Structure formats: structure tokens, C-alpha cells
Amino acid sequence: MFKPTEAFIGMRYTRAKRKGAYVSFIALASMIGIAIGVMVLIVVLSIMNGFEQALRERILGMLSHVTVSTNVGELEDWQTTRDNMLQFPYVEGVAPFIDKQVMLNVDGEVRGVTLQGVLPELQTTISDLDQHMQNVSFAKLKEGEFGIILGASLARDLKVKAGDSITAISLKTASLSSGELPILKEFTVLGTFKLDMKVYDSTMGFIHIKDAAEMLDMKERVSGVRLQLEDMYKAPVLSEVIYENSSPDIWVVDWTQQFKNFFKALGMQKAMFFFILLMIIAVAAFNLISTMTMVVIDKKTDIAILRTLGLSPLGVTKTFLIQGLLTAIFGVLIGVTLGVLISSNIEVIVPLIEAIIGVPLVSEDAYFISKIKGAVQTADIVLIVVSTLLLSLFATVYPAWRASKVQPAEALRYES
Incomplete structure (x- = not known):
């Protein structure tokens, strides 16, 4: 040339x-x-x-690669669903969760938050959020103790620290002979997490899944299960396979669908x-x-x-x-x-x-x-x-x- x-x-x-x-x-x-x-x-x-x-x-540290839930309400018998999910390829971990919108009240200061009920021993298999905890871990969440881990920005806005009490107000109502009232439950702040994402640090709280079920009267039901995969980019293919091999009422969403736009x-x-x-x-x-x-x-x-x-x-x-x-x-x-x-x-x-x-x-x-x-x-x-x-x-x-x-x-x- x-x-x-x-x-x-x-x-x-x-x-x-x-x-x-x-x-x-x-x-x-x-x-x-x-x-x-x-x-x-x-x-x-x-x-x-x-x-x-x-x-x-x-985002994936907070949520998961694939979420399996039901389109007819809450998921029954999550243990069986978890066992079934572990049979699919690429699945490393499966954990149940309860996801509800509640209000937190401290001395008249009210914030709307997403309350996540998690099972500590399984949560660490589908999330790396433990790495972002500040002087606390998921292991501190004990059934029946009603402890809560708040986002750092949320705790700062509510002016609370470890050991303080906080009241959760559920939008689900409890029936009384005189009418209906929101469910109130007092929690003890165990610590905070910091993801450096204000969208989560200021709107999220974690409690034990049994405490969430008791507060919301869900018994053994959960919102769904979350899956952690060996390769996050296998999520679209795997979610399709799970959907095709599950009952009609099962709803499967992967992270590429959740955050596509x-x-x-x-x-x-x-x-x-x-x-x-x-x-x-x-x-x-x-x-x-x-x-x-x-x-x-x-x-x-x-x-x-x-x-x-x-x-x-x-x-x-x-x-x-x-x-x-x-x-x-x-x-x-x-x-x-x-x-x-x-x-x-x-x-x-x-x-x-x-x-x-x-x-x-x-x-x-x-x-x-x-x-x-x-x-x-x-x-x-x-x-x-x-x-x-x-x-x-x-x-x-x-x-x-x-x-x-x-x-x-x-x-x-x-x-x-």
C-alpha cells in the first residue's frame, strides 16, 4: 500500500x-x-x-438475579419452591423474602419505607449486602426479637441509632369490633447498612422473615423467593426455562426485565x-x-x-x-x-x-x-x-x- x-x-x-x-x-x-x-x-x-x-x-447486591413469585397472592410452601429452584442449572442460592410497604414512626417523624423480611441464614447466599453492613450483620436478626436494620440515610433522617425503638405501621389493617386500624409494631434498631445508593439507603429496612410474617399475619406464606446465579447474564435464559417448567400461577422476573428501561x-x-x-x-x-x-x-x-x-x-x-x-x-x-x-x-x-x-x-x-x-x-x-x-x-x-x-x-x- x-x-x-x-x-x-x-x-x-x-x-x-x-x-x-x-x-x-x-x-x-x-x-x-x-x-x-x-x-x-x-x-x-x-x-x-x-x-x-x-x-x-x-442493585443486584440488594435484590437478586431472578425473582420467583406468584400472580395470585402470596407464595405458599416456599421450602418446596426453593428445593425445585435449586434443581435448575446455574442456581447457587435461593432465599425467601417478604416485601411490604410500611411507615416508620419515631417521635412523630414518619417515613414510608420498603420493609424486607429475610431469613438470615439464606439471605447471605443470594446477596452481598452483609459486606455493606455497619457494625451489624443479618445474623443479628433473631426470630421473635423484632430487630430491624435500616439504611444509613433513613436512620439519619429519623435520628435513630442502634438500640433505639421505632414503630412500624402496616398498611394492612387489623379488624376490631369497633372498626379497622393499621397494625402497629415496635422494633429495635440493630444497626445500619450503606450501599452508597440513596434510593436504597433512605427507603429500605430489613427484619427477620418470621417477624414480618407475624406482623402482617402471613403465617407461613412469603412474597416469593430470590435466586442467585453463577453467571448473572444467564438470568434471561434461566428465567424462561423456570417459567416454562413451573405451574401457571408462578411469575418469574430476572434483573434484565426489572431494570430494562x-x-x-x-x-x-x-x-x-x-x-x-x-x-x-x-x-x-x-x-x-x-x-x-x-x-x-x-x-x-x-x-x-x-x-x-x-x-x-x-x-x-x-x-x-x-x-x-x-x-x-x-x-x-x-x-x-x-x-x-x-x-x-x-x-x-x-x-x-x-x-x-x-x-x-x-x-x-x-x-x-x-x-x-x-x-x-x-x-x-x-x-x-x-x-x-x-x-x-x-x-x-x-x-x-x-x-x-x-x-x-x-x-x-x-x-x-
Whole structure:
């Protein structure tokens, strides 16, 4: 494709000093512009990847890969259902749960929360939430003791700590001869958990499943069972298999269905960021047009001599294509290096910036998480590099073609 002579001359032109300082400055500006564009694009996409990864880990740590329930009320005989679920491939753990909306009251301060009744010895097989507990664990939940573990933000809002009492008010009513009243039950706060996701830290509480059943008069019934799989990406296939091999009243939902729209929106947002920031790179890449045009004017005499020595017009075109691409390649290499370095250390850089400016860069209320995390993906880098080089190639074609149209006799006419 490229002959050694063309490649050699193109590389020499890339390193050679220009007659005009302005031409050298424009060439350097083009390279720096490409480097900055590539760096910013890598950092932004890495932050988006880290954001999506953190949300997925936290959400699945709180919930599960697959949820099996019934569409006719509560699930009877969950032990048999659990045994049946363990027969399916990829299933590592199965645990029952009760999920109800209640209100928590402390000295007149009321919050609506999701109360999760769990079986401590099985909950740890389908969730990593124990790793996010603060001075407490699921093992502290004892049947009949009515202990509760609250989200850290919820406990802070209610101004409670370990050992304090809190009243749960169920929306399910208890019949009395004089009418109906909400069910009230007093719980003792055992501790808190912190997922760094305000959507859960401020709206969730855990109690023993037997205490939940007693409070809600569910006896041995539960809301359903949750499954943990060896590979979370097997969930869609497995949920279909479970559904086809279960009774008609069984309802099966996997995490990709539960959060389909949410993660789809994240993917669309990432794609939008990519194309918007790619425009920045496009501006820098097409700055090569002016750079290479001035280089062609600067090198008219050299082009004429090369043509006289036998270099074909196509050879001249290839020579300047190589020069333009090398400028882009150097910019891309610098951008990729800086982008990967910043992305890999973003968890250190962001707190440092926040400490300097005194303002948090991430709001829990807006983004669900409190920390920025970077996740560099090879596929993203390859896409960025290829896109940048293609844009640079298109930007270099016209000046390179102009160089091939230089007439040797005319260019050398005014040379002394």
C-alpha cells in the first residue's frame, strides 16, 4: 500500500522543522487538540462504564438475579419452591423474602419505607449486602426479637441509632369490633447498612422473615423467593426455562426485565456522550486540513524536486497522507495514555478536586451513587482510536491530493 520511500519521506516531514513558526504551531495545536479530545472521550466513557457497573453491582447486591413469585397472592410452601429452584442449572442460592410497604414512626417523624423480611441464614447466599453492613450483620436478626436494620440515610433522617425503638405501621389493617386500624409494631434498631445508593439507603429496612410474617399475619406464606446465579447474564435464559417448567400461577422476573428501561437509558446516554464528544475530536481532526495545506505550500519546492526525481503524483499523495496520519497517531497515543491514567485514578482525583473546590461533584439525589468510579473498556478505546484515525484520514485527503497537483516546473521557476 505504502512504499518505503513514501513512508520514509512522510516520517521525515513529520519531524522536520518548518520555515514558518506559525505552521509548526498549527501542527502542534492539531496534535494537542486530538490528544485532548481522545483523553476526554476515554475519561467520560470510563466514568459512564463505572457508573453503570456500580449501579448494577449495588442493585443486584440488594435484590437478586431472578425473582420467583406468584400472580395470585402470596407464595405458599416456599421450602418446596426453593428445593425445585435449586434443581435448575446455574442456581447457587435461593432465599425467601417478604416485601411490604410500611411507615416508620419515631417521635412523630414518619417515613414510608420498603420493609424486607429475610431469613438470615439464606439471605447471605443470594446477596452481598452483609459486606455493606455497619457494625451489624443479618445474623443479628433473631426470630421473635423484632430487630430491624435500616439504611444509613433513613436512620439519619429519623435520628435513630442502634438500640433505639421505632414503630412500624402496616398498611394492612387489623379488624376490631369497633372498626379497622393499621397494625402497629415496635422494633429495635440493630444497626445500619450503606450501599452508597440513596434510593436504597433512605427507603429500605430489613427484619427477620418470621417477624414480618407475624406482623402482617402471613403465617407461613412469603412474597416469593430470590435466586442467585453463577453467571448473572444467564438470568434471561434461566428465567424462561423456570417459567416454562413451573405451574401457571408462578411469575418469574430476572434483573434484565426489572431494570430494562433503566439500563437501556444509560446505554443511550453513553452513546449520546460518545457522538457529542466525537465532534470535539472531529474539529481537531479537521484542523489538520489547514495544517496540511500550509505544509504543502511550505514544501512546494521539495514536492517539485521529488516529482523531478521520479516520485509519482500518487506517491506524493501517500507521502502527505502518512504525515497527516502520523500527526493524528501521536495525538491519539498521548490522548489514550492520559485518558487511561486519569480513568484508572479517577477515584483519587475526584475527591481531591472536591476538597479543593469545596463542592461535591456527585449528588446522591441525582445519580443514586455518592462516588465516581472509572472502568476502562478495551472496546471503547478501540472504537475511539479507529474513529479518530478515520476522521484524521478524511481530513488529510484533500491537502495530500493538492500536493500531488503541484507542477514541478512552476514550483521551481522562482527558486534561485
